[in-house]
Amino acid sequence: MPRENMTEWDNELYQKVDRYNLVPNLEQCLQCGKCTGNCPVAAMHPSYNPRQIVHDILAGDSDRILQSEEIWRCMWCANCYRVCPVDIHYPLLMMQLRYLALENGYGLKYVTPINKYAYRAFTGGLTFIPGQRGVDKIKGLREGIGVEPWPKVSEKAIAEYGAIFEQTGAVDWMKALDEVQAKGEEKPVKLSFMGGRLIDERYDTE
Amino acid sequence: MSAMTQNRVVKAHERIPEIPEKIFLFRSCTGSMEYPGTEHCVEFVLKKLGIEIIKDADQSCCSGYILTCSGYPAEPSLAVTARNLGMVEQRYGLDTYTFCNGCFGYNTELKHILDHHPEYKKMANDLIGQWGYHYEGNSHVYHVQELWYLLLDRIKEMVVRPLTGLRIASHYGCHYLAQQYGILDEGDLPTFHEEIYEALGATPVFFKERRMCCAYAVGRGFTHPENVVQPHLARKFDSAKEEGVELMTTTCPGCNVALDREQPKLAKRGFGPYDIPVIDIGQLIALALGAPIEEIGFNANSTPVEPVLKKLGFLND
Numbered sequence: 001m002p003r004e005n006m007t008e009w010d011n012e013l014y015q016k017v018d019r020y021n022l023v024p025n026l027e028q029c030l031q032c033g034k035c036t037g038n039c040p041v042a043a044m045h046p047s048y049n050p051r052q053i054v055h056d057i058l059a060g061d062s063d064r065i066l067q068s069e070e071i072w073r074c075m076w077c078a079n080c081y082r083v084c085p086v087d088i089h090y091p092l093l094m095m096q097l098r099y100l101a102l103e104n105g106y107g108l109k110y111v112t113p114i115n116k117y118a119y120r121a122f123t124g125g126l127t128f129i130p131g132q133r134g135v136d137k138i139k140g141l142r143e144g145i146g147v148e149p150w151p152k153v154s155e156k157a158i159a160e161y162g163a164i165f166e167q168t169g170a171v172d173w174m175k176a177l178d179e180v181q182a183k184g185e186e187k188p189v190k191l192s193f194m195g196g197r198l199i200d201e202r203y204d205t206e
Numbered sequence: 207m208s209a210m211t212q213n214r215v216v217k218a219h220e221r222i223p224e225i226p227e228k229i230f231l232f233r234s235c236t237g238s239m240e241y242p243g244t245e246h247c248v249e250f251v252l253k254k255l256g257i258e259i260i261k262d263a264d265q266s267c268c269s270g271y272i273l274t275c276s277g278y279p280a281e282p283s284l285a286v287t288a289r290n291l292g293m294v295e296q297r298y299g300l301d302t303y304t305f306c307n308g309c310f311g312y313n314t315e316l317k318h319i320l321d322h323h324p325e326y327k328k329m330a331n332d333l334i335g336q337w338g339y340h341y342e343g344n345s346h347v348y349h350v351q352e353l354w355y356l357l358l359d360r361i362k363e364m365v366v367r368p369l370t371g372l373r374i375a376s377h378y379g380c381h382y383l384a385q386q387y388g389i390l391d392e393g394d395l396p397t398f399h400e401e402i403y404e405a406l407g408a409t410p411v412f413f414k415e416r417r418m419c420c421a422y423a424v425g426r427g428f429t430h431p432e433n434v435v436q437p438h439l440a441r442k443f444d445s446a447k448e449e450g451v452e453l454m455t456t457t458c459p460g461c462n463v464a465l466d467r468e469q470p471k472l473a474k475r476g477f478g479p480y481d482i483p484v485i486d487i488g489q490l491i492a493l494a495l496g497a498p499i500e501e502i503g504f505n506a507n508s509t510p511v512e513p514v515l516k517k518l519g520f521l522n523d
Contacts, residue, residue: 020280020326022319040419044438073434076274077419078311078384082393091274092315098276111277118272126235127267142242145503151238151245154263160337161266161286167333168281 010062017057017100023093028086029054035080035090041073047193048073050080050090057097066101068192072110105187108177115174122162122171125153216388218356218398222348225356226301228258230294232313234306235267237459237486243503244459247492248305248350254364254495255357260298265290270312271460281329287316288330292341301346303353305488307458310349311381317347349382351457351487352390355398358405366496368407372518374490375411375451376400377465379458380419393417399455399487406494415445420456422464432475439468440477447480453514455487462486469509483511493520 010016014026035050036042042049048070056065065071071094080090101107120129129135139149165171180186229252237244252259269286272278291313294302304310320327321343331341354361376399383393391398394417400410421435421442446454456462466484473479489502499520504511515521 021323040421040438041434044434044441073430075419075421075430075434077380079380079393079419082384095274095276095280099279102276111275114272114275114277118277121267121269121272125266126239127269127271128235128239130239138239138242141503141506142238144505145243145246145501147242147246151233151235152261152263153233153266156337157264157266160264160289160334161269164285164289164333165278165282168279168285170278170282173279174277 008063010060013060013062013065014057017093017097019096019099020092022096023089025086025088026054026093027058029058029088030085031055032085034083034085035088038079038083040077040079041075045070045073047191049193050074052193053097054088054090054093057093064192065097066104067106067187067189068101069189070191070193071097071101072107072189102177105180105185106189108181108186112177112181115178118165118174122165123158125158125161126151215392216390218352218390221388221390222352222356226257226353228260228298228300229303229353230298230300231259231261231350232268232290232302232304232306232309233261233265234304234309234459236308236463237306240463241459241486241503241506243489243501243506244305244462244486247486247497247502248488250492250497250501251354251361251488251495252350255353255360257353260300262293262297264293268309268312270316271308273312283312284316284320284326285330285333287313288320288327288341289334289337289339291317291343291345291347292331292334292339295342295345296340299345301348303348303350305350305457305486306460307349307379307381308460310347311385313347314385317343349457351382351399354402354487354491355390358402361402361491361495362405365406365494367494367518367520369403369490369494369518370407372408372514373411373450373452374403374408375413375416375446375449375454376403376487377416377420377454377456377461377484379456379461382457383417399457402487402491406491411449411451413446413449413451415442418442420458420461420464421468422460435464436468436472436475436477439464440472443469443472443478443480443482446482447478451482452517453490453511454482454484455490456484457487459486467508481509481513483507483509483514485511 033051039050074094076091078091117128121127143149269283273283378396403410421438462484469480
C-alpha cells in the first residue's frame with residue numbers, strides 16, 4: 001500500500017496548499033467524515049475520500065497527495081462545505097491543492113484541454129464559446145425566439161476582461177502549463193488511496 | 207458555531223426586504239448561448255411582474271467556472287468580480303440578480319473573499335482602477351428564483367395556462383443550496399420550487415436523489431471522465447423515473463446542460479432511457495404566464511419537451 005512506502009513528508013504542506021489563505025481553519029477538522037458521507041463522488045468511487053485528503057494535507061503526506069488521481073474527481077458541488085460542522089471550505093482547498101499539483105507537473109491533462117475555452121473567453125468575453133458550427137446554431141436559436149443573434153458584450157468588456165488575465169499573470173501561468181505538456185514533462189497521476197475500486201462494468205478502463 | 211452558519215437560511219422577505227422596482231440582470235454565458243430561452247423567459251417574467259431590467263454590455267463573464275477547474279489562478283477572477291459588481295454599484299446603484307447558479311455562487315463566493323480580505327480587495331481595485339472602476343461592496347447578489355418565490359402571489363394571479371396534473375420535480379443545484387451566506391431554504395430538504403409548481407397548478411414530485419449534484423462537474427470530458435459522471439447521473443434519473451417525473455426544472459443553465467444533453471448519451475451507454483425533459487424554472491413560469499411557445503426556446507433542448515406540451519394540450523394554441 002502506498003501509505004507504508006511514502007518517505008517524502010512535508011511539514012509545510014498545508015501552508016503551501018492554502019496559498020491564498022482562504023481555508024485558515026483546516027486544523028479545526030474533526031475528522032468526523034460528514035464531508036465524505038455527503039460526497040456524491042465518494043458514493044460512486046470509494047477511493048475518493050475528502051476526509052482522508054484533509055488528513056493527508058495536515059499530516060504533510062506530500063508525495064501521495066500531489067500525484068493522486070483522486071484529487072481530480074471532486075465535482076465542486078460544495079455539499080461537503082454545506083455540512084461541515086466547523087465550516088471548512090473544502091472546494092477552495094481543492095482548488096488550491098490542484099494548483100500545487102499542477103505546478104509540480106501532475107494532472108495537467110485535466111486542465112489544459114479546458115484552457116482553449118479560457119483563451120476564447122479572452123477574445124469573446126463569454127465562457128464556453130463553441131466552434132463556428134456551434135456559434136451558427138446558437139445564432140439560429142436566438143433569432144428563432146426573437147432576440148439579437150449574439151449576446152451583447154461590448155469591445156470594452158472584452159478588452160478589459162482579457163487585460164485582467166494578462167496583467168495578473170494568469171495567461172503566462174496557463175502558457176507555462178501548456179509548455180510543460182508540449183515538452184512531454186507532465187508526470188503521471190495514479191490512484192493513491194486504494195489499490196482497487198469499484199468500476200461500472202460499462203467502462204473497461206484500467 | 208460561526209456567524210456564517212447561523213445566518214445560512216433566511217426568509218424571502220428578510221433576504222429581500224423591499225420588492226425592487228429595478229434590478230441589474232447579470233447575463234449568464236451558458237444561459238444566453240446554450241439555452242437562450244432561459245434569458246428570454248426570465249426577462250418575460252420580470253416584465254410581467256413589473257420589474258424594470260437593466261443590462262450592460264460592459265459586463266463580462268463571471269469567470270468562475272474555469273477557476274473551479276483550477277484553469278487559472280484566483281487573482282483574475284477576484285478582479286473580474288470586482289469589475290462587474292463595482293461597475294453595477296457605480297453606474298446604477300442596484301443589486302445584481304443572476305439567473306444562473308454558477309454566476310450566483312461564484313459572484314457570492316468571490317465577493318465574500320473580497321469583502322473579508324482587504325488585501326485582495328486592494329489588489330482588485332488597484333487593477334480595475336485603470337479603467338475608472340471601483341469596487342466598494344455595498345450591493346447584494348441575488349438569484350431571480352428568490353424573486354419568483356417572493357412574488358409568488360402575484361405570479362399565481364397571472365397564470366393563464368395552468369399546468370394541471372403535470373408531475374414536475376426540481377433540481378435546485380448545488381451552487382445555490384450549498385452557499386453558506388444566506389439562501390432561501392434549507393439545503394437538505396428545500397421546498398420552495400415545489401411551492402412554485404403548486405402555484406402554477408402542477409403536481410410537485412419528490413424523488414430520492416433530488417438533491418444530487420448534476421455532475422456537469424467542472425468540465426465533463428475535461429476534468430471528469432465519463433465513468434465518473436454517467437453512473438452518477440444514471441442514479442439520479444433512475445430515482446426520478448421511479449417516481450414518475452414528467453418534467454424537471456433547474457435554476458442553472460449549467461445543470462440544464464448536464465441533465466438535458468447527457469440523457470441521449472446515457473441511453474447510448476445502456477442506461478435508461480429516461481426521456482425526462484429538463485427546462486429552466488423561468489421557462490416554466492413563462493409558459494404558465496402565457497408566453498408564446500415559440501419564444502420560450504424549447505427547441506434548444508436535446509431531450510424533447512414537446513411530449514409534455516402535447517399532454518398539456520398547449521401545442522395547438
